[in-house]
Amino acid sequence: MLFNKDRPLTIAYKLTDKSLASKLKWFEHLPEINLIPAEHLFNGTDDIPLLRITNKGLFLEQNGQRLFFHPNMAILRFVNIIRGDGDRFLRAVQLKKGDSFLDATMGLGVDTLIASWTVGAEGKVLALESSPLIFTLVTEGLENMKNRVFPLTTHSLKKQAWNELSQAATYIKTIHTDHLEYLKSLPDSSLDVIYFDPMFRLPRTKSSAMQPIKTWSDPNPIKKETIDQALRVAKRRVVLKERKNSPEFSELGFQTILENKYSPIDFGIITISE
Ligand SMILES: C[S@@+](CC[C@H](N)C(=O)[O-])C[C@H]1O[C@@H](n2cnc3c(N)ncnc32)[C@H](O)[C@@H]1O
Structure with missing residues (x-):
């Protein structure tokens, strides 16, 4: 369980297209989340969740789990x-x-x-x-x-x-x-x-x-x-x-x-x- 109201959560992100950078605005007002570009990580992203920003939506992944909005x-x-x-x-x-x-x-x-x-x-x-x-x-x-x-x-x-x-x-x-x-x-x-x-x-x-x-x-x-x-x-x-x-x-x-x-x-x- 990663949710902790008192501890900021670091997440790596990857944009599938540069034009999607505007989607980062969703995280600007969330002090609980520390967002860093995935390419700044040395050893892959297994230890921290990866957020894929795509034109089909936002996908959060870690250790084989994937969370996204699906109606x-x-x-x-x-x-x-x-x-x-x-x-x-x-x-x-x-x-x-x-x-x-x-x-x-x-x-x-x-x-x-x-x-x-x-x-x-x-x-x-x-x-x-x-x-x-x-x-x-x-x-x-x-x-x-x-x-x-x-x-x-x-x-x-x-x-x-x-x-x-x-x-x-x-x-x-x-x-x-x-x-x-x-x-x-x-x-x-x-x-x-x-x-x-x-x-x-x-x-x-x-x-x-x-x-x-x-x-x-x-x-x-x-x-x-x-x-x-x-x-x-x-x-x-x-x-x-x-x-x-x-x-x-x-x-x-x-x-x-x-x-x-x-x-x-x-x-x-x-x-x-x-
Ligand atoms: C079982 S899910 C709800 C599913 C939802 N009814 C649906 O149809 O998708 C419960 C959600 O409530 C949120 N939650 C739990 N405690 C909360 C609180 N104190 N204030 C606001 N949201 C809370 C959880 O983070 C979780 O996303």
């Missing part, structure tokens, strides 16, 4: 929703057009994209991320989704998903912050729904497909104080995604659980008003 999961979920198969996240958050939504744990931005598509241009989506690397990769990915071409597909629903989700990406405001600090700065009852999907519940196996995000993300559990702040700021509900039967649900005050007997994950809900 494939959001596209699959979009297709399922349009086909009428539903979406557990949407059932839990109960968003509708025009709502305001705070994603307190943005991660790779999948839930945020689905939320933004649901609330539409008239809604508001704020997505918070404390890991500087994940924040940068995903913010750049969301901002550039509109400029990138979806790989050729004859699947018309996937094309529709790409078009509508790249539009939805433009409505998302991403913020690099710790969610507790940010929540404290917000007025009472100022957002409809607040959502938490922490890293904490993810198993500690090395083989997991989630390994790259685990390596660079903030692993800390959600504090009770954070949920208390969310309950002050939310108008309608606060939602927590967690492992089935996780003690976190009751410890953080989530009594209503949206269960699915076939899934290892459930959603806890605290309703403030219907």
Whole structure:
């Protein structure tokens, strides 16, 4: 795990084309990251992460792991929703057009994209991320989704998903912050729904497909104080995604659980008003 709020992280970067140097601007305001050109390293880059800056996006690599923004999961979920198969996240958050939504744990931005598509241009989506690397990769990915071409597909629903989700990406405001600090700065009852999907519940196996995000993300559990702040700021509900039967649900005050007997994950809900 590389995330440490108190220690700057050195990263080497490689540009696939000189014209991409402007992308370094993403790192200018991140004191947590010390970016150096890869050609300044003597012994390769295995000891420190390598950031490839390409016209297809930003790719972070180390020891065979690769982290980058990829909306494939959001596209699959979009297709399922349009086909009428539903979406557990949407059932839990109960968003509708025009709502305001705070994603307190943005991660790779999948839930945020689905939320933004649901609330539409008239809604508001704020997505918070404390890991500087994940924040940068995903913010750049969301901002550039509109400029990138979806790989050729004859699947018309996937094309529709790409078009509508790249539009939805433009409505998302991403913020690099710790969610507790940010929540404290917000007025009472100022957002409809607040959502938490922490890293904490993810198993500690090395083989997991989630390994790259685990390596660079903030692993800390959600504090009770954070949920208390969310309950002050939310108008309608606060939602927590967690492992089935996780003690976190009751410890953080989530009594209503949206269960699915076939899934290892459930959603806890605290309703403030219907
Ligand atoms: C499991 S991921 C979220 C996945 C996301 N729901 C998605 O659909 O891609 C959790 C993310 O929350 C971030 N995080 C953890 N603690 C945080 C905090 N205190 N403030 C902001 N972000 C935090 C982690 O760095 C990680 O990227």
